[in-house]
Amino acid sequence: MLVLNDADISNYSDRVLLAGNRILTTFINTLHERIVSSKCIVGVVGLGYVGLPLAIALSNAGLSVVGFDIDASKIENLRVGKSYIKHIASSDVANLIQKNNAEFYSDFSVVEKCDVVILCVPTPLNKHMAPDLSYVTDTTRYVAEHMRHGQMVILESTTYPGTTSEVLAPLINEVSGLRLDEDFFLAYSPEREDPGNLNFVTRTVPKVVGADNPEALKATIALYNHIVDQVVPVSSAATAEAVKLTENIFRSVNIALVNELKTIYAPMGIDVWEVIEAASSKPFGFMPFYPGPGLGGHCIPIDPFYLSWKAKEFGLTAKFIELAGEVNRRMTDYVIANLVDLLSEHAGKAIKGANILVLGLAYKKNVGDLRESPALVIINQLEKKGERTAYYDQNIPIITPTREHPEFTGRQSVDLTAEEVRKYDAVLVVTDHDDTDWQLIADNAKLVVDTRNVMKNYGQGERDLIFKS
Ligand SMILES: NC(=O)c1ccc[n+]([C@@H]2O[C@H](COP(=O)([O-])OP(=O)(O)OC[C@H]3O[C@@H](n4cnc5c(N)ncnc54)[C@H](O)[C@@H]3O)[C@@H](O)[C@H]2O)c1
Known part of the structure; x- marks a missing residue:
């Protein structure tokens, strides 16, 4: 970890002065002063799961915020104080509008007004499991077209080590001169958003920051000091990029x-759930992770492959990452195989023509995010085998387009009633939202295949047909 003191900063400035570049020193001091005194204007580009809470946190800390998104419907919603993310209250957005310190645009010309621009756009994989940096590069181009002397750009999107210095720096130079x-x-600061987790708020999650230039690092620390209790500086942007990947690889491998x-x-x-619970009583050296139907969301199934891709450039193979990816991807097959066996054994039903209710579509509990959700993979595979599926998810009443499964767009959740549940040959629990009526499932389902161990406290009495998978 890098500890930066004032001497480092003045040494760096002195060296620059010796090189005769007075403009640089003026720009550093002005930018830093504007950040520390809360006079800076911060642009947040990409107002999704990461960008919107960040914009709210910055505005709540008293900074002026300009939010950008290419999705015009998001901008329209925000301008009238409406949230489009389940766990972000519309009142939080309405507050920003009332305080008059946040504005939202699809037009990037306002970038010129900003002192700092933070990029929070998607970083998916392409169909060859290689990084798709097109959102980052497109966004950087739009921003760079309107940049002026004296600004700072911070990348928050998760990516491989080297993106900030090898991709952003030359691109901004090429477009803006x-x-x-x-x-x-330039700086990099990874996001540690955990949607739906009520135990943490932005302020209580330490923020890692890295930059290759000590002055840039100092300005970045000053910025994030406004919104978090602890900023954790590291010695370079690439190190900060690696920190984020390491955190997510750790989860992927352990899951x-x-x-x-x-x-x-x-x-x-x-x-296995009983084993993990008992092992968790060990007060040191063990950390519980839980099995499930496969990985989902925009982070854990994707981010590790950013590093395995980059490793190849150095002639290296990231064996743990590849193996963890393979094991986690196979879980949907495992769940389906269990369902097929249980249907045949306990309901005398063949898979073809069976009627299945998939319970929970979101990739994890208490969110409305279905990106990379194993539920979509399972539905796709079941329907290929000739099963008829319906789904229930109170957080996803209608399926919005996804990159991986556009064919499901527009499908609607059924209502969760006793009568509805009784219609199906089996209920397959994929997501364990807290506010689901699990007793209703236990009382009415013909067969339950539970991938989350959520039914552990619910029995069906005499006719117990609840199975873990
Ligand atoms: N979702 C999470 O929990 C989470 C957690 C940590 C890190 N991350 C990382 O943060 C980044 C963003 O993820 P997210 O979940 O917020 O994505 P998201 O899809 O929810 O939001 C991205 C937003 O960027 C917008 N966008 C796309 N291209 C744009 C462009 N050229 N200009 C302006 N806006 C553009 C989209 O319209 C969307 O609103 C990713 O790199 C992700 O890996 C996500």
């Missing part, structure tokens, strides 16, 4: 491990 560290600063343990313990008659 501005020079890194002379006309503009793969418990998923594999589940498949090994099950034929031995051992319940």
Whole structure:
């Protein structure tokens, strides 16, 4: 971890002065002063799960915020104080409008007004499982077209080490003609958003920041000090990029491990959830991770492959990452195989023509996000086998377009009533939203296949047909 003191900063400035570049020193001081005194205007580009809460946090901290998104419907909603993200209250957005310190645009010309521009756009994989940086590069171009001398750009999108310096810096220079560290600063700060987790708010989650230039780092620290209690500086943008990937690789590998343990313990008659609960009583050296139907969301199934792709440039193979990805991807097959067996064994039903209710579509509990959700993979595979599926998800009443499964767009959730549940040969629990009526499922389902262990406290009495998978 880098600890930066004032001497480092003045040494750096002195060196620049010796090189005769007075403009640079003026720009550094002005930018830093505007940030510290809360006079800066901060642009947030990409107002999704990461960008919108960030814009709200910055505005609540008293900074002026300009939000940008290419999705005009999002801008329209925000301008009238409406949130389009389930766990972000419209009152939080309305507050910004009332305070008059936030504006929202699809037009990037306002970038010129900003002191700092933070990029929070998607970083998916392409169909060859390689990084798709097109959102980042498109956004950087739009921003760079309107940049002026004296601004700072911070990338928050998750990406491979080197993106900030190898991709953003030359691109901004090419489009705007501005020079890194002379006309503009660059930094990287990964987001640690955990949608739906009520135990943390933006302020209580420490923020890692990295920049290759100590002055840029100092300005970045000053900026995030406004919104979090602890800023954690590291020595370069690439290190900060690596920190984020390491956090998500850690999760992916550990989830793969418990998923594999589940498949090994099950034929031995051992319940992996009971094992994990008991192992968690160890006060040191163990951290619980939980198995499930496969990984979902915009982070854990994707981000690790940004590093395995980059590793190839150095002739290296990221074996753990590849293996964890494979194990986690196989979980949907495992769940379907269990469902097929249980249907045949307990309902005398063949898979073809069976009627299945998929319970929960979101990739994790208490959110309305279905990106990369294993539920979509499962529905797709079941329908290929000739099953008829319906879904229930109170957070996703209608399926919006996804990159992976556009064919499901427009499908609607059924209502969760006793009569509805009784219609199906089996209920497959994929997502364990807290506000689902689990007792109603236990009382009315003919067969329950539970991938989340959520039914552990609900029995069906005599006719217990609830199985973990
Ligand atoms: N969702 C999470 O929990 C989470 C957590 C940590 C990090 N991240 C990372 O943060 C980044 C953003 O993720 P997200 O979940 O907020 O994505 P998102 O899809 O919710 O939001 C991205 C937004 O960017 C907009 N956008 C796309 N291209 C644009 C452009 N050229 N100009 C302006 N706006 C544009 C989209 O319309 C969308 O509103 C990704 O790199 C992701 O890996 C996400």
